[in-house]
Amino acid sequence: MSTSDQDQSVDTPIPAPDAGAAAETEAEVEAEAEVEVETETEVEDRRLTPRQARRLRIALSSVGMVAMAVVLGLRIASRSSVLVVGVYGLALILCGIVIELSRNGRTRLGSWLLAVGLVAAIGSDWLLIP
Known part of the structure; x- marks a missing residue:
């Protein structure tokens, strides 16, 4: 590696995945899972014994x-x-x-x-x- 390559690799860090976007994605998945669970629970509650x-x-x-x-x-x-x-x-x-x-x-x-x-x-x- 030349010095210019080394400088470039040091100076330009690899972009890390956006932590906020990952948290939002996980929150969306959890919210969808909760909605599915609530929907199944509501259906079970509506059925007659x-x-x-x-x-x-x-x-x-x-x-x-x-x-x-x-x-x-x-x-x-x-x-x-x-x-x-x-x-x-x-x-x-x-x-x-x-x-x-x-x-x-x-x-x-x-x-x-x-x-x-x-x-x-x-x-x-x-x-x-x-």
């Missing part, structure tokens, strides 16, 4: 049962028909079955059965009963 799901399904079925009983009373008052009693009677029985399924831990089956059954009851009322 099995017990809460059963209670919710029982409450919805009970409300459906009361609504079907009220509609049955109104429909019988306007026109008494065996078909009206049959459709809404089956809907009431369906709500009771869903309550029992929910009490026994079969909430998904109960949910599908309740949704399909109530849609079928309303559809048959609309199609079959004049």
Whole structure:
């Protein structure tokens, strides 16, 4: 090496990585990790426990049962028909079955059965009963 090379290497130090930029990068990575953890925690907090799901399904079925009983009373008052009693009677029985399924831990089956059954009851009322 010549003296000019030695002077240049001594005089111009190798630029060190910016400590502030490295700290900011680490802080950003940590912040993103915290956001991901918070998001996962929030999602877990929003899910219902099995017990809460059963209670919710029982409450919805009970409300459906009361609504079907009220509609049955109104429909019988306007026109008494065996078909009206049959459709809404089956809907009431369906709500009771869903309550029992929910009490026994079969909430998904109960949910599908309740949704399909109530849609079928309303559809048959609309199609079959004049």
